Amino acid sequence: MKTLDVFNPANGEKIASLPADDASSVAAKAQAARAAQPAWAAKPLAERMGCVERFRAGVVRDLEKLAVTMTRETGKPIKMSRNELNGLLPRIDFFLKETQEAVDAEKVYDEGGMREEIRHEPLGLVANISAWNYPWFVGCNVILPALLTGNAVLYKPSEYAAMTGMEIARLLHEAGVPKDVMACLIGAGDVGTALLQQQVDGVFFTGSVATGKRIADAVGNRLVKLQLELGGKDPTYVCEDVDVKAAAESLADGAMYNTGQSCCSVERIYVHEKVHDVFVDHFVQTVKSYRMGDPSSEDTYIGAITRAPQLEVLERQVNDSQSRGAKLLAGGKRGSGPGNWFEATVLSNVDHSMELMREESFGPVIGIQKVSGDDEAVKLMNDTHYGLTAGVYTRDEQRARRLLAQVRAGSVYWNCCDRVSPRLPWSGVGDSGVGLTLSRYGIQTFTRPKAWHLRSP
Numbered sequence: 001m002k003t004l005d006v007f008n009p010a011n012g013e014k015i016a017s018l019p020a021d022d023a024s025s026v027a028a029k030a031q032a033a034r035a036a037q038p039a040w041a042a043k044p045l046a047e048r049m050g051c052v053e054r055f056r057a058g059v060v061r062d063l064e065k066l067a068v069t070m071t072r073e074t075g076k077p078i079k080m081s082r083n084e085l086n087g088l089l090p091r092i093d094f095f096l097k098e099t100q101e102a103v104d105a106e107k108v109y110d111e112g113g114m115r116e117e118i119r120h121e122p123l124g125l126v127a128n129i130s131a132w133n134y135p136w137f138v139g140c141n142v143i144l145p146a147l148l149t150g151n152a153v154l155y156k157p158s159e160y161a162a163m164t165g166m167e168i169a170r171l172l173h174e175a176g177v178p179k180d181v182m183a184c185l186i187g188a189g190d191v192g193t194a195l196l197q198q199q200v201d202g203v204f205f206t207g208s209v210a211t212g213k214r215i216a217d218a219v220g221n222r223l224v225k226l227q228l229e230l231g232g233k234d235p236t237y238v239c240e241d242v243d244v245k246a247a248a249e250s251l252a253d254g255a256m257y258n259t260g261q262s263c264c265s266v267e268r269i270y271v272h273e274k275v276h277d278v279f280v281d282h283f284v285q286t287v288k289s290y291r292m293g294d295p296s297s298e299d300t301y302i303g304a305i306t307r308a309p310q311l312e313v314l315e316r317q318v319n320d321s322q323s324r325g326a327k328l329l330a331g332g333k334r335g336s337g338p339g340n341w342f343e344a345t346v347l348s349n350v351d352h353s354m355e356l357m358r359e360e361s362f363g364p365v366i367g368i369q370k371v372s373g374d375d376e377a378v379k380l381m382n383d384t385h386y387g388l389t390a391g392v393y394t395r396d397e398q399r400a401r402r403l404l405a406q407v408r409a410g411s412v413y414w415n416c417c418d419r420v421s422p423r424l425p426w427s428g429v430g431d432s433g434v435g436l437t438l439s440r441y442g443i444q445t446f447t448r449p450k451a452w453h454l455r456s457p
Contacts, residue, residue, distance in 0.1 A: 009075040010295050010304040010339045020187040023194040029183040030198035033152040034125050036180035041122050041150030054175035056092045070164050071295045075304025078296050088136045094422035099148045102443040115454040120447035122150035124201035129192050131206040132158035133261045141437040142204045149446045156185040160306050209431045227435030231360040232388030233267045237377040239394035240272040247393045248282035254417035259303045260364040264389045266417050268357050269368045270377045276370040284329045287344045305340040314342050314363045317356040326350045378406050387429035391417045
């Protein structure tokens with residue numbers, strides 16, 4: 001039997017050897033899921049909702065165990081693991097509350113004996129290739145609305161969060177979701193490749209731009225629904241009228257939370273020249289207060305880098321920036337000892353000739369650039385092939401609305417950052433992806449609207 005070895009990124013120790021899938025088992029699970037899906041879709045929505053309600057109860061019951069597992073395999077600080085699990089609960093509640101109305105038949109016309117309706121049918125068999133940085137959020141953003149709307153799911157968690165993926169599957173099965181309806185596939189890239197070869201009705205991927213493009217190439221000629229939630233180089237502009245200290249503290253957290261390993265982490269900051277120096281001072285002071293250390297410790301803020309290859313990306317960006325004139329104000333190098341560590345790093349005097357300000361860092365590294373005013377800020381914010389999130393800090397709401405309306409991004413923030421709401425669609429433009437999750441639209445994305453033309457005799 002194939003196995004997948006799991007290592008703790010904080011110390012390099014092997015913590016598990018999991019039974020893994022191969023092409024044969026993936027094909028068998030896909031065939032079984034295809035066969036099981038119609039019966040699942042035929043169940044009343046109330047029964048499917050009951051399974052998700054019991055799943056929620058299981059998360060609450062096992063929360064500490066689940067948090068420890070996530071911290072061990074991803075290096076996420078334990079408090080942030082608990083935060084993710086607790087933050088999942090209102091998302092589950094949203095899906096439970098909104099699914100019925102999201103999929104109700106819509107009567108759009110009734111005149112002269114002709115009626116028109118829209119009914120939402122499940123896609124059928126959904127493939128979900130998920131991410132490791134927020135495995136509960138990202139996985140359940142697809143799995144739960146897909147199941148609630150009557151789909152079967154082939155779920156491949158990242159190999160860097162496979163134990164968490166197995167826990168998600170376990171709790172769903174214990175809650176009453178048939179194993180053939182929600183199948184978990186364990187393994188690395190070869191398992192993902194095998195999954196893409198199956199006859200599925202939708203592919204939902206969260207991860208890097210490079211992998212997303214490969215997936216698009218692999219399934220594009222089959223004309224199935226494809227949704228890609230990819231990366232970002234998320235900018236924020238700090239205006240001259242802000243409470244500088246409060247803005248700096250907020251954005252430091254937005255840049256460094258989860259060790260900067262969030263697709264919506266603040267990745268580049270533009271500060272009005274009138275407050276730039278004071279902002280930078282407060283920002284650096286805040287970042288230097290963040291403790292890097294054992295992710296299982298309650299006072300750790302900067303955890304381990306989950307994927308060792310990312311350390312080279314961070315080093316390259318820091319070195320490139322300094323060679324082009326950037327000023328290193330904090331951090332700048334790998335942490336000592338075994339495991340994958342990188343110090344919380346702040347650079348100023350940066351510009352767009354530097355990779356740091358153009359390509360995703362996905363780590364605790366940030367560049368801060370001085371700008372002369374609103375026009376320059378907007379121009380730089382849009383100087384990117386990404387378009388996930390963007391923010392403005394100012395006391396003036398109308399100014400923020402005017403600026404954010406000019407920025408190409410799927411989500412925009414006024415005086416906040418690094419925030420996701422189940423009530424709002426999560427989407428991107430450019431290389432940040434296609435399609436969306438969350439909101440009622442994110443429930444309906446797992447359905448196929450069918451048009452009904454009904455004439456009375």
